[in-house]
Amino acid sequence: MRRTFPILVCFSFGMTMLVQFFVPSKLSTDAYNEITNWVQIIYAFALIVGVVGLLKYHFSRVSRRERGWFYNLVTVASLIVMSLLGFIGGRGDGGSFMWVFNNMMAPMQATVFSLLAFFVASAAYRGFLARNLEAFLLLFSAVMIMFGIASVGNAIPPFSDIANWILINPSMTARRGIFIGVGLGTIAVSLRVILGVERTYLGKE
Amino acid sequence: MNSGLICVSLFTADGAGIWIASILTLAIYSFLYKDNPIYRFSESLLIGISVGFLLVTTFDTTLLPKAFEPVGKGLSVMFGIGGFGSIISFIWLLIPVALGLLMFARFVPKYAWMSRVALALYIGFGAGASIPANMQSYILRQIDATIRPFLHIDSFWSLINAIVILAGLISTLFYFFFSKEQKGAFGKITRLGTFYLMIFFGATFGYTVMARISLLIGRLTFLLKDWLGLIS
Amino acid sequence: MSIWEKAKTLDRRIIFLFMFLGVGLPLLAKIGLPVSVTDDVRNVYNYIEKLEPGDIVLVSYDHDTGTLPEMIPMSDAILRHLFKKDIRVVGMALRAEGNGIGRQNIRRTSAEFDKTEGTDYVFLGFRPEITAAILGLGTSFEKVFPKDDRGIPVGELPLMNEVSNYNDVKLVISVTDDDTPVYWVNYANARFKVKVVAGLTAVMATTFFPFIDSGQMVGMVAGLKGAAEYEKLIKTPGRAARGMDAQSIAHLVMIGFIIIGNVAFIMRRRGK
Numbered sequence: 211m212r213r214t215f216p217i218l219v220c221f222s223f224g225m226t227m228l229v230q231f232f233v234p235s236k237l238s239t240d241a242y243n244e245i246t247n248w249v250q251i252i253y254a255f256a257l258i259v260g261v262v263g264l265l266k267y268h269f270s271r272v273s274r275r276e277r278g279w280f281y282n283l284v285t286v287a288s289l290i291v292m293s294l295l296g297f298i299g300g301r302g303d304g305g306s307f308m309w310v311f312n313n314m315m316a317p318m319q320a321t322v323f324s325l326l327a328f329f330v331a332s333a334a335y336r337g338f339l340a341r342n343l344e345a346f347l348l349l350f351s352a353v354m355i356m357f358g359i360a361s362v363g364n365a366i367p368p369f370s371d372i373a374n375w376i377l378i379n380p381s382m383t384a385r386r387g388i389f390i391g392v393g394l395g396t397i398a399v400s401l402r403v404i405l406g407v408e409r410t411y412l413g414k415e
Numbered sequence: 416m417n418s419g420l421i422c423v424s425l426f427t428a429d430g431a432g433i434w435i436a437s438i439l440t441l442a443i444y445s446f447l448y449k450d451n452p453i454y455r456f457s458e459s460l461l462i463g464i465s466v467g468f469l470l471v472t473t474f475d476t477t478l479l480p481k482a483f484e485p486v487g488k489g490l491s492v493m494f495g496i497g498g499f500g501s502i503i504s505f506i507w508l509l510i511p512v513a514l515g516l517l518m519f520a521r522f523v524p525k526y527a528w529m530s531r532v533a534l535a536l537y538i539g540f541g542a543g544a545s546i547p548a549n550m551q552s553y554i555l556r557q558i559d560a561t562i563r564p565f566l567h568i569d570s571f572w573s574l575i576n577a578i579v580i581l582a583g584l585i586s587t588l589f590y591f592f593f594s595k596e597q598k599g600a601f602g603k604i605t606r607l608g609t610f611y612l613m614i615f616f617g618a619t620f621g622y623t624v625m626a627r628i629s630l631l632i633g634r635l636t637f638l639l640k641d642w643l644g645l646i647s
Numbered sequence: 648m649s650i651w652e653k654a655k656t657l658d659r660r661i662i663f664l665f666m667f668l669g670v671g672l673p674l675l676a677k678i679g680l681p682v683s684v685t686d687d688v689r690n691v692y693n694y695i696e697k698l699e700p701g702d703i704v705l706v707s708y709d710h711d712t713g714t715l716p717e718m719i720p721m722s723d724a725i726l727r728h729l730f731k732k733d734i735r736v737v738g739m740a741l742r743a744e745g746n747g748i749g750r751q752n753i754r755r756t757s758a759e760f761d762k763t764e765g766t767d768y769v770f771l772g773f774r775p776e777i778t779a780a781i782l783g784l785g786t787s788f789e790k791v792f793p794k795d796d797r798g799i800p801v802g803e804l805p806l807m808n809e810v811s812n813y814n815d816v817k818l819v820i821s822v823t824d825d826d827t828p829v830y831w832v833n834y835a836n837a838r839f840k841v842k843v844v845a846g847l848t849a850v851m852a853t854t855f856f857p858f859i860d861s862g863q864m865v866g867m868v869a870g871l872k873g874a875a876e877y878e879k880l881i882k883t884p885g886r887a888a889r890g891m892d893a894q895s896i897a898h899l900v901m902i903g904f905i906i907i908g909n910v911a912f913i914m915r916r917r918g919k
Binding site: 447448465468469472473476477480481537540541544545547548549551552553556557559560615618619622623624625626627628629630631632633634635636637639645646 | 660663666667670671674675713714715716717743744746747772773774775776778779782793794796798832833834836837838848849850851852853857860861862863869870871872886889890893894897898901
């Protein structure tokens with residue numbers, strides 16, 4: 211029951227989605243509409259489960275006074291305050307919830323991501339070395355894109371032309387190969403999941 | 416605002432916002448010197464705020480209008496009008512909500528298995544929907560786009576490009592799919608595949624650099640323009 | 648220890664400093680380097696240019712705040728083009744943060760053109776689970792979004808009375824910092840034949856060339872450079888155009904470091 215019923219549920223909904231694609235009818239379209247609606251609701255609950263799990267983790271670290279517990283406390287406190295601002299004050303423009311979003315969350319998040327500009331430069335200096343032909347191609351392609359697409363090379367035809375040629379020919383076709391690989395892999399795994407061969411998503415007993 | 420150094424007032428909502436955003440930006444950049452408590456404080460603050468935002472937005476824009484309000488409405492209809500039909504529609508509305516609530520069972524070890532039902536529905540849906548989509552979009556259309564240029568060769572260079580693309584696709588697929596020892600003619604094809612992949616990874620790296628520098632430009636523009644007023 | 652050996656152990660903070668100056672100084676001193684327009688961006692512009700006033704375009708904010716400096720100039724430029732042509736916009740988000748970003752972005756840009764919410768544009772809000780949301784919109788917008796972001800039932804919004812599914816939408820624009828446009832292509836384009844455009848962070852650009860080549864996507868606007876190109880096409884220079892000088896110089900600094908690193912590597916190898 212604990213494993214068989216979920217496998218049956220997975221099979222039924224997987225097959226419904228598969229069949230309705232090939233056999234469009236009023237019944238299958240109605241089923242499709244309901245299932246997509248249900249999935250959105252379930253996924254929204256799953257996000258809340260994730261938030262509860264995160265809170266639980268941070269609370270336990272604070273209550274046990276583990277190393278760095280103060281930072282866990284900051285996370286919990288800011289989560290609670292932000293939630294209260296939203297639930298009590300609302301999400302409207304000009305409210306305190308959006309003020310925190312615009313003046314704290316957005317700048318901090320963007321700054322964290324921009325840190326990578328520095329680290330990527332440092333990593334390229336140390337690791338981007340033409341040790342062999344493969345490494346040279348990697349290096350050449352990267353430099354041509356940096357120079358020919360969004361730098362002064364963009365105004366110099368040989369460089370911009372080479373960069374564009376790389377993008378729409380060898381780079382594009384390699385990505386296409388990856389897509390086909392991903393597509394075949396996904397189809398194989400999906401079939402295994404629907405047919406109940408692949409059950410790792412159920413976890414341990 | 417643009418006439419001199421630090422001319423944003425701290426005593427307006429916008430001004431205070433700019434000051435706080437600037438201080439937090441610098442706090443995060445302090446990591447470039449070395450890891451420090453100010454950075455870690457900002458990082459923890461960011462996680463809390465982000466998750467709080469996710470919680471409120473998910474509840475307010477999705478759970479409320481799609482789950483709780485319809486269930487509440489269904490309940491009042493059931494008690495108001497009554498009858499078998501209203502009970503059936505109420506149960507129908509209740510199913511996804513009940514499945515969603517079952518997800519919380521994972522916090523109670525004894526009943527954790529119940530959360531698998533909702534998970535199985537979600538996984539089954541994803542698997543069923545992805546098979547035709549992947550077949551159509553990732554495989555058939557991509558193969559079609561690789562072969563079609565050979566039907567429209569209008570110059571020497573279009574032929575070369577079509578060959579470059581076809582050779583790249585075949586060699587990349589050989590590299591991925593045939594798990595046998597890569598030597599002889601087979602080894603040469605897979606090596607060609609690695610050349611193509613290296614060019615792709617290089618191009619992606621080039622674009623990644625572009626993206627991260629753009630973000631740095633955004634943050635420095637904010638500091639120099641909005642906060643310090645050094646840029647008009 | 649030779650200079651080439653020392654180069655190997657160069658303090659990374661020196662590299663950081665050069666990157667900082669490479670970006671900061673061009674921002675202070677405007678250079679005005681030229682920006683050329685690529686085919687992918689021109690295709691997006693041309694497609695929108697051919698739309699009729701009153702046509703409806705779906706703009707989905709599928710990104711987080713981490714990439715805002717890249718995405719906002721792009722969204723601004725595209726929305727200005729849409730509103731200038733009196734094209735009506737249906738906004739939504741497949742990321743929670745995209746909800747806050749998109750709502751403010753559409754309201755701010757629409758205000759420049761005196762557009763009215765509900766009639767000229769709407770913002771429907773956030774939906775989790777990308778696949779289900781995209782597939783759901785294929786049969787009923789109202790089923791996926793019974794209310795807009797303000798909590799108003801979509802039946803009460805004049806614009807939404809004209810939108811029941813993708814058949815009523817001329818174009819989907821996914822502004823994103825990940826591979827969400829892949830889902831739009833796989834589920835909305837492949838199944839419902841709606842045209843798709845991606846406004847992307849540059850990191851994701853190389854992923855979408857196969858889709859453009861196969862005709863599954865109209866085009867894409869990638870990164871700050873793409874946004875600067877779009878600003879040039881609509882003849883409204885903004886933040887992206889301003890940032891391109893810094894982008895160019897920073898790339899040169901980066902390439903300079905790669906060259907120095909390689910010269911040092913070759914000299915060390917010769918010395919052994």
